[in-house]
Amino acid sequence: MPGVRRVNRGPSAAAENRAALIAAAREVFASDGYEAPLTSITRVARVGQGSLYRHFPDRISLALAVFEDGVRELEALAAEPGATLDAMLALMTEQMIASTAFVDMVSVSPADPRILRLGDHVAGLLDGLLAEARRAGRIRADLTAGDLMLAVGMVAGILSKKPAADRREAAELAWKLLRGGIGA
Amino acid sequence: MPGVRRVNRGPSAAAENRAALIAAAREVFASDGYEAPLTSITRVARVGQGSLYRHFPDRISLALAVFEDGVRELEALAAEPGATLDAMLALMTEQMIASTAFVDMVSVSPADPRILRLGDHVAGLLDGLLAEARRAGRIRADLTAGDLMLAVGMVAGILSKKPAADRREAAELAWKLLRGGIGA
């Protein structure tokens, strides 16, 4: 009993297969983590291994496709007229609560040029809101963009180690500590 | 050419083999990370696979043996009369700069009872110094032991993602942010 044998739907299925792979990867990355076997993604997408590797030569290509939507959300927020640093950090935090795959990808392949570029891009979005936040007096005046990225990294590090159910609470506590400081 | 063929030194080598495995594991965990192949540890220790699994049935047993020394350092510091919370955090940070294997073990196997016990033990050492630090006014009065553990976890998360060369600088920055807070 060979289980459900997938049918070859021919060349016209190319775009659908690609979309199914991205959707499946988003799901599997979120539930089983960024390092989940690629085979399990083809199973969920109901697509052969060949199609996976044809559309996405490696894990990073697939992951980048998965994250495109999230990055677009961040860009859209940054482009809004009244955008604040707080709102941007909140959105990033929400995304990390939903899935830590992005963060895990960065820590697994920190040197990949595509990831470096994307990281710089995201850092730029934060940086663009930094001056505003300083002006408004909502963050320390001496805080640099690098400080801010490290702070985000600290929250990300905590979230990527917690089960999804505990992440919101942990994120709130982490930001509370970071905002107020632990010193007297 | 079968390379250097190890010699079977018989039962009298048991203790030496055990010690060699611990030393090799400390080295390999520090340089290749906590998830390094156990085989590479037997190579460095110049010991057969059989001896590894005889002495340490699994990775965690071996790792716990490796970390015993570090834990004793922490205990010794906590037992000193003039011990401060700052000194304890500094020592933990130094240990994490030298190797993030402990932290990585915790994040790989958070549910293992031996690790839970050890984590509680370490948390206890911090907790014991909390009252003193509060009294001395060096930390916020409303800071709980849980807050403190999360703060340590945040620093640990950063360090475990950085190459050894960058860790000291990152740790200093992370503690600076945590101490002072990023808010205005």
Place this chain on the structure above:
DNA sequence: CAATAACCGGACGTAACTGTCCGGTTATTG
């Protein structure tokens, strides 16, 4: 309605680790 080109699925070869098993070596005991 062939012939062809594009694409599909999954079997398969390869590689990396884990953990076991056993023939062989060494110390001990009487």
Place this chain on the structure above:
DNA sequence: CAATAACCGGACAGTTACGTCCGGTTATTG
């Protein structure tokens, strides 16, 4: 100085994932 018990090393079997390859299916074209 045997006989034996304890322990050693590494070969090996089992598992899991990756990435390729190819026979087969579908749409297109003339």
